[in-house]
Amino acid sequence: METQIFLYSVYEIELNLELDNVVFTSPEDKQYIVNTFMKSNGKLSARCYIDEVGTWSYTLGETVVNIFCTRPSLKLHGKIKACGKNNRKLMYEDGTPYYMLGFECDWLFHIDDKDEQIPKATVLLNDIAQNKFNMVICNLWANDVKWKETGGRGTCYDFSNPFETPYQRNLDGTMNYDELNLKFFDRVDKIFNLANELNIVIHLMIYVWNKCVPWPKLFSKQDNAMFKHVIDRYAAYPNLIWDISKEALNSASGEQIKEKCNIARELDPFGTMLTVHDDRFCRQNPYAINIHSIQCWDYGIHEIMLEIYNNAKPNPLLNIEHGGYERGVYDVFMGSYDDPYICLERNYIIAFAGAYTSYYWQNAAWSIVIWNYHELLPSVRPNYHYYRNLYNYMEYMNYENAYPAPAHSPCQMCMDDGNYYYYLKLRGTRCVTLNNKNEHIDAQTLEWYNPLTNEFANTYTEEFKGYHAMPCPFNQEFSILRIKHN
Template identity: 20%
Template sequence: MNHFSPQSTLGAVLRVPQAREILARDIPWLTDLQVAVEHPEFPIGGLLGITLGWDSPARTKLLAELAELEDPTVLPVRRPARPLAALTDEQQVCARLSAPASARCCEPVEVTVIVPGAGAVLRDVEVAGNVTLAATFVGVNAVDAAASGAVRTTEGEETGGRRIEVIARAFYRRGDELVARFLPEVPGEWHLRVDGIAATIPLEAELAVAPAAVGAHGPVRVVYGHFAHADGVPFTPLGTTAYAWIHQSADMRRRTLESLAGSGFNKLRMCIFPKHYDYNHADPESVPFRSAGSGEREWDWDAFDADFFDRLEDCVRELGRLGIVADLILFHPYDRWGFAEMTPDVDDAYVRHVVRRLAAFPNVWWSMANEYELLTTKRPSDWDRLGRIVAEEDPVGHPIGVHNIFEPFDASADWVSHVSFQGGGYEAGRKVDELRGRFGKPVVIDEYGYEGNLEHDWGNLTAEEELRRFWEGVIRGAGMTHGETYFHEEGIWWSHGGVLRGESWKRIAFLRRLIQEAPHGRLSPMPPGKGLMTAVDGEDYLLTYFGGAQPYRTTVTVPEGRSAAIDVIDTWNMTVEQVVTGASGRVEVPLPSRPWMAVRVRCD
C-alpha cells in the first residue's frame, strides 16, 4: 500500500476527499495559489515547505496526518524480466576487433567489436554489459588512478612500476557494432583485451599512448575537498546554462558553440532529454529512444537511437575542444514525452547506456537530475540506486551531483561528489558556508537567478545583480553557474543557447582571468568571522570584494616581514589599477566611492 509522503503530488492529495479536507481545514487558501492551480504535479512536501516553513510544526503535523492515508498514485514498476538473447557460438567465433594503434593521454579511445548478424542481440543493455574492455598498463611512470571501483591499480614487482587496469563495459551502437571506450591517463604502451566474446582470434591489441596535448589537463575530480584536473591543475566551476541546446537546429548549435568560445565559461549545464517548459515547446528532432509509433509518447524502450547519441557525443566533443565541461542532466521533470515517468528498469538501462557511451570523454560531469524533487515518480531509494549505477559504470570517476528546487539533496551519500544547489536568492553567497559545513564537500550554486527580462521572478535579474551573486559565491569558495533569460524570438540562452545578449557574462570572463592569475589558480574563503568578504590563495594573496557597497577607502594588512603590490579592481568596468607597490604593514587604500569594486593584495 502506498501512503502519502512529501513526494506525493498536490493533485493526488486533492483527489482523496479525506486528504482534501485536511488541507482545507488548516490552509484553506492553498488551492488558490497559482502553483497549485497550474501545477497539480507539484510535490505536497515542497508546497507545504514554501507556504508554512520547512521546519514548522504545522507542516510536520499535516504531513503526518496525510501519511495515514493511501495515495492513489500508481508509481512506475519494473516490467517483467525479459528472456535475454545470447550471442551464439557461431556468432562469437566470427567476431573481429577494430582498435587504434595509437592515441593521446586524456582523449577517448574507442574499441569496436563486429559480430556479424548479431545486431538484434547486442541491442540488449544487459547482454552488452557482459562484454568488457580491459585496458592494462604496467610501467615505472604509472600513477594512481583516482576513479570509481571499476579501476584497479596494483604494484608490479617485476617491473618496479605500477599496474593500472581500466575496465569499461561495452554498449551497442548500431548494425553489428559493439563499442567500448576508455580514457588513458598515462603515456606508454597499453594492452587492450575484450572479454565476454569467445572469438577464434583473440580480441586483443596494443596501443601506444602519447603524452597529452598542450592544454589538455584531463578529467576533473574532487581532490582534498577541491575540484582539480587529473594533472593537478585547479578547476573552479564558472558555468552557464543552456538546457535544451542540443535539441535545436544545427545552425543554432553552431552559434551556441561560437558564443561559448568567447565567453570564458568552463562548464555548461545541459539536458539529455528534450524540455517542455515556458518558451520551449518545440518537438525535438530525435531523442534517446527510437520511435515506436506516431504518438509523442510512443517509444521503443528497449532500443536507443544511435543518431541522437551521435549528435550528443558531437556536442560534448565540441565543448571539450573549447575547454568546457558538459554537466549532463540525466533526468528532469519538464516533460510531455513520458521520459520523466519511465519504469525503473528503463531508467537503469538508460543510465547505463549514457554512462558507457560518454564516461571516456574527459569533459563530462553527471547531474542526476534538474530539480529532483519534482520528479514525483521517484523516491529517495530510486536516486540512490541510479546514483550508484552511474558510479559503477564510470571508470573515470567524473563528479556526480543532484540539483534541487527546495532543499539540497543529501550530499553525504558516498556516490555524491559535490553539492549542486539551487536557491539562496539575494543571499546565495551566504548559503555556501552552510552547505559546505553541512556536507563537507565542494559546493556549486548551479541556479541562483538569471539575468534577463522574463515575467518570472527567477528570470529578470539585472546584469549587476547576476554578477554580484556570482562574485560572492566564488569569493566564498563555491563554483557558480550563470544563466541568461532575455526574451528573443530566435531563442533564450538559458534554454536554446544561440547568442549571449546580456552583460554579466563578459564580467564573469574577467573574473576567471583574475582567478587564473592567482599564484595557484584557486581562491579559498577566509575563515568565518574574519570580517570583509575576502578570498585567499595561500598566504601571499588576498582578494576582497565589496559588492554593492561604495566605501571611499579600506584598510589592508600585509603579512609581517613582507611587501606587496595592491590593486584596485573595478569588476564591472573590468579594470585593474595598481595603487601601491612595496607596501608593508597596515595600509590605507583609497577607493572611488562606487559599487562593484575589489582590492587585491599580492605579496612579493
Template identity: 35%
Template sequence: MQPSEVWATHQSSTVVSPRWPVQAVWCILQSNPARACFPRVYRLSYQHETGGPVAQSLQAQKWHCIDIEFPCGNIERPFEISLEAEFAGPGGATLTIPGFYNGDDTWVVRFAPTAEGEWRYRTAAGAQGLDKKEGALLCVPNTKPWVHGKLVIDTDHPRHFVYEDGTRYFTIGFELDWLFALDLETGTLDKTSQIIDEVAGNGFNHIVMNVYAHDVTWEIQGRGTPHDYSNPARFVFGGTNEEPDHSVLNIAFFRHLDRVIAYLQEKEIIAHLMVYVWNKRVNWPEKGSLADDRYLDYVVARYQAFSNLVWDVSKEALTYDYCGQDYITNRGRRIRARDAYNRLLTVHDDNYCRKNPGEVDFHSVQTWRSDLYAQMLGLYGELSMPLFNIEHGGYEKGPYKTFTGDYQDPYACLERNYECIFAGAYSTYYWQCSSWNIVIGEVSSLDPKVRPHWEYFKYMQEYFADIPYHELMPAREGVMSGLLLAKEDHSLYLLFKPTGSHAFHFTPSPDVKTYDAEWFNPVTGERQAAGTFERIHFREMECPWGEHMALLAIRCYKE
C-alpha cells in the same frame, strides 16, 4: 561546422595478421587532425578461418577517446545484448568498459587510455559474434593543450577542483539545457558551435546541460520563433515523446550528442551532464524498469570515456515529487558501478546532498535567498568537498521573457555570483534566452541594449587566473564591511565591495609591515593600482569607481 569537417579523412586498408590466418578489414574515421577530440572510429570486420581472436595494434593519445567497433548481424533485440571489454594496461592498470549498440549491426566500446604504453583488451558479450574478441592499442602522449584528463577533487585543497594533469580549474558554470537540440534537424554543429564559441570566449568553462528535455511547463515568450527548440526534432527513445517506444534508443540522437560533448572538450569546457529532468515534459520510462535501466546504462557506456564529463543524476532531483531519495541513490550508484573512469558525480538538489554526502563528490545547491552569502558560507563551514551553487535565482533578462526568477538585472546577477565565490563556492550563470528552450545563439549580432553581459564573466575568469583561489578561505578579520577571502598566512587578502558602499576600512594581521593594493572593476575588467602602504590600523581604502561593485587585492609583506 559541416559533417565533412567533423569527419575530415577516410582511409581503408586490408591487412593480414601474422598471428592468425584471418583477414582484418578496417575503416578509420578521423576528425580534423588539428582539433581531433571526437572519438576515432576503428571498424574491425573479422573473417575468421579458425574462429580465433585477432589482436590488431591501434594507437590513441592519453585521455583521448577511441571507438572500437564490433560488427555483428542477425541480432533481433540489439539494445538487450550486453558487451564489455576488459583493458589491461601499464603498471597493472585494468579498466572494464561497457559497450553500446550504435546501429547498423555494430557495437562500440569507447575507450580513453589513462596511461602511456600498451593496452590489451578482450571482450565478453551476450552474443557469440561479439564475445572473446581481443586486440591491443598503444597509448602515446597527449599533444592537445585543451585535453587535461578528468576533473578531480584537489587532495591538497579538497574544497576545490583540479584537472588530472594538475591544471587549475576555476569553475564558472552556464546552464544550457537545450544545447543538445540546436542542430538535431541538420546534423551539423552550426548553431551549437556558434553559442559554444561565444560562451567559451567569455570565460565559461562548465556547461550544465540535459541529455534530453522536451518542453517547459510555464508560459514563455518566443514560442514559434526560430529560437524555439521545444519539441526537439529527435526523441531520445524510439517513437516520439507523445508515443514513445522505450524498448529502443534513438541512435541518431546520441550520435549528435557525441559531437556536442566532443566540441565542448575542444573548447576546454566540462560537460555537466544531467541524466534526468522531471519538469521538462519528458515521457520517461517507468522508474526502475528495464527500460529505465537500459537508458541509464546506455548513457554511461556512451559518455564515460569523455574526460570532460561530470555526472549529475537529475536536475532538481527531489523538487517535483517525481521520485524519492532511494531512487536517486540507486541511479547514482548504478552510474558509479558502470563508470570505469570514476568521473565526478553530483545531484542537483541541496537536501539530497546534505542528507547523502557519501553519494556525491561535490555539493550542488539551488537557493534564491536574499542572504545568499550567509547561506553559502554556512554550507562551506559544514562541508569538506567543493560547493557548487548551481542556481542562485539570478536569470539575466533578454529579448524574450522566459523565466525571470527574482533577479534579472545583469549587475545584480553578477553580484550574486561573486557572493558565492567569496563564500568559498563556485557558481552558475543563467540567461533567459539560452538556459532553457528559447535559445539565441547569435548573441554578438543583438542590439547592445538587449545583449547579455557575458563579458563580466570573461573578466572574472581572467582575474582569477592571477589569484590562487584554491588557497583562499572566507574570513572576517581585518575589514569592517564587504566580503573577504584570505590566505592562511595572511600574505594575500581579496576583498569584495558590494554596490552601495564607497570604501573599505582595512587592518592587516599584526605581523604585516607593508602591503600593495590593486582595485578590480568586475564590470569593465579594469585594474587600478591603489599604491603601497605601511601597516596602520583602520586604513580607509576608497574605491576609484565610487559606489559601484569592486574587488580589492592586497598583497602583504612581513619584511
C-alpha cells in the same frame, strides 16, 4: 597490431562480435571492464578512457590489440578531480587548476533537432568558450517549461517540444519506450566531441522533473535501458560530470536517487565525478556524490554559502542556480534577479564563499535559445564578457589556493591565498574598511580591480593597525582590493 593515441583521449572501437563488454588492460596492469553499446549504424561500440602513458591492450576473440599511449595533447588535461583543503577545489587529472564556470543551456541537445551537423550548437559552444565558460549545464532530455508565461514562443529560437528524444517515436508521434533513438545519441556524441575540443565540460543532468518530460516509470525496463546506455556511452569522456537529476526530489525519493547514483558508479569504470542538483540530498548523502550542488536564491547568499562551506562534508561546492537570470530579448522566466550587474555580483559573492558558480541568460538557459547572440543589437546582447573577466581574475588570484577568511570589515568579503588578502567591495560602498586590532599591515601600494570594466588601478596606504579606511579609485563601483600580507 598497435595504435597510437594521446593521453586523456577517448579510444573507441567498433566490434563485429556480440560482446557485453571489452576488458582493457593499462600499462600499470589495471583492468577496466568497458560495456558495449549500440550505435545507429548497427555496430556495437566500446569506449575506453586512456589515462596512462604506455602500452594498453584488449582482446577480441583470438586477436590481441595493443594501443600505445604517447605524451598528452596540449589541449587535453584529463578528468576533473577534487583537491585542496577539505576537497573544496577542483583540478584536472594532470594537476592543472580547473576554475569551474558554468553556463546553463538545458536544451543544448535539442537546438539542432534532426540536423546531424550541429550548426547551432557549434556557434553557441564556440561563443561561450571564447568567453571562458568551461562547463555547460544541460539536460539529456528537456521537453517544455511548466510556467505559463514565456516570451519567444513560436520564434525561430523556440526549441520546446522537440521531436527527437532519447526514445524512438511511433508513426503517430507517440513515444516508443521499447526502442532507443540511436540517431539522437549520435548527435549528442558530436556535441560531446566538440565540447571536448573546446575544453568545455558537459554537466549532464540525466533526469529532470520540471521540464514536462514524459519519462517511462523509474526503474522500469525501458528506463534502465536508457540509463545504462547513457553511462556506457559517455563514461569515457574526460569532459563529463554526471548529474543524476535536476529538481531531484520532485518526482523521485532520496533512496531512488541514491540507487541511481550507485548504479552509475557500478557502470562507470573511470570514476567520473557525480553530483545531484539538490542541496538536501547532497547534505544527507555526501559520500554518494563528488560535488555538492546547491540551489539557493536567497539575498544573504554569502552567509548561506559560508555555512555550507564550513559545515558540509569534504566535496567541492557548486551553486548551480542562485536565482540570477540575466534578462534577454524575451522574458522567459521571472526569477529573483535579472539585472546583469546584480547577476554578476552574485557570482563573485558565491566565489568569495569558496564555491563555484554558474551563469543563466534567459535566452539560452531554457527552451528559448538564441544561439547566435552576435546577430542581436549590442544593447540587448548578453554580457558574456563580464564572465570572461571573472574567470581571468580568479585565475590571476590563483583561486585554487585561495580560501574564505575573516574580513574584519562590516561589509566586505575576504579570500586569502597565503600571500594576499582579496576584499570584495560591493556597489554602494566607497572604501574597504578594516577593523582588526591584531592585524598589522605595512605601507604598500594597493591594487584595485573593476570587474565591470576590467580595469586595474593602484592607490597607496600607510602602515596601520586596527581601524583603517581605504578609498576605492572606482568610487562606489563594485571592486576587488588586493592587500599583501606582511
